[in-house]
Amino acid sequence: MLSSTVLGASRVQLPVAPYVLLLDFLCERFTSVSRESWHQRMLAGKVLNQQQESLLPDEPYQVGAVVYYFREVAHELVIPFTETILFQDEHLVVVDKPHFLPTMPAGRYVEETLLRRLMKRLDNPDIVPIHRLDRLTAGVVLFSINPHTRDAYQGLFRQRKVMKCYEALAGALPQLQWPYRHRSRLESAQQFFRMQEVVGVANSDTVIEVCEQQGDVWRYRLYPVTGRKHQLRVHMAALGAAILNDPLYPELQSEPDQQSFSQPLQLLARHISFIDPLTGILRGFKSQLTLTLPTLVTKAGQESSKRL
Numbered sequence: 001m002l003s004s005t006v007l008g009a010s011r012v013q014l015p016v017a018p019y020v021l022l023l024d025f026l027c028e029r030f031t032s033v034s035r036e037s038w039h040q041r042m043l044a045g046k047v048l049n050q051q052q053e054s055l056l057p058d059e060p061y062q063v064g065a066v067v068y069y070f071r072e073v074a075h076e077l078v079i080p081f082t083e084t085i086l087f088q089d090e091h092l093v094v095v096d097k098p099h100f101l102p103t104m105p106a107g108r109y110v111e112e113t114l115l116r117r118l119m120k121r122l123d124n125p126d127i128v129p130i131h132r133l134d135r136l137t138a139g140v141v142l143f144s145i146n147p148h149t150r151d152a153y154q155g156l157f158r159q160r161k162v163m164k165c166y167e168a169l170a171g172a173l174p175q176l177q178w179p180y181r182h183r184s185r186l187e188s189a190q191q192f193f194r195m196q197e198v199v200g201v202a203n204s205d206t207v208i209e210v211c212e213q214q215g216d217v218w219r220y221r222l223y224p225v226t227g228r229k230h231q232l233r234v235h236m237a238a239l240g241a242a243i244l245n246d247p248l249y250p251e252l253q254s255e256p257d258q259q260s261f262s263q264p265l266q267l268l269a270r271h272i273s274f275i276d277p278l279t280g281i282l283r284g285f286k287s288q289l290t291l292t293l294p295t296l297v298t299k300a301g302q303e304s305s306k307r308l
Contacts, residue, residue: 009068019061046070099264103132139269152277166222169266171241204228
């Protein structure tokens with residue numbers, strides 16, 4: 001796992017090639033970045049080796065060496081929503097992530113990510129996410145701020161000792177018996193950013209409950225037993241009840257970075273709980289965000305909904 005020093009950096013292993021300087025390789029490999037820009041990044045300490053040491057512009061090219069570099073995105077899109085810190089102690093920071101904000105630097109987002117915002121806000125370079133949420137999903141995310149206790153909390157997720165409850169607004173499924181358990185095999189789709197169900201031994205598992213019915217849109221509680229990429233979104237779409245405003249499932253509606261801020265994906269990481277590995281105490285954290293069902297007006301002019 002990356003240390004906090006190179007967290008969020010991109011990685012490249014130098015191939016067999018007749019370069020003299022690392023700078024020459026970077027310029028030819030990444031042609032969209034000028035030589036002057038790479039020169040400035042190296043002077044600014046934004047190109048590192050595995051020992052987390054800065055590599056300067058006169059660094060010799062070494063075949064097989066691993067190099068970390070920090071990307072810079074010109075005209076990075078500002079995410080107009082603010083995260084909320086729900087809890088903080090000497091080990092953890094628990095954050096309510098808004099829709100559209102990436103957890104980690106990736107693609108077109110570097111500074112406009114939850115990790116970078118927290119590093120600046122708390123003036124702490126040792127912050128590391130213990131788990132992640134999709135950019136379009138809102139809700140509770142845990143971060144470690146203490147390298148000495150980090151593995152204890154990460155181990156909870158590796159061992160599936162964390163209970164996670166999500167909430168979603170999606171189409172009605174009156175034909176199913178509740179609670180319903182959906183298992184399937186998920187693999188990458190042709191588009192690298194999508195997943196798909198395929199024939200084979202199940203590697204994904206979700207328990208689904210209905211907590212409110214209102215016309216053609218129901219509110220669901222989703223309990224992921226496994227943690228595959230886009231698992232909840234794919235499972236709901238496969239059942240014929242795609243989560244509202246999902247631009248990727250069941251069919252690709254728009255590229256991931258092109259969705260309007262006015263149509264957030266109606267998926268929320270509502271609650272997370274676990275036995276603290278340091279104290280043995282049950283801990284739970286709940287999102288303060290909400291998903292609002294569309295109003296259904298009856299003939300009598302009254303709003304109508306049915307809670308279960």
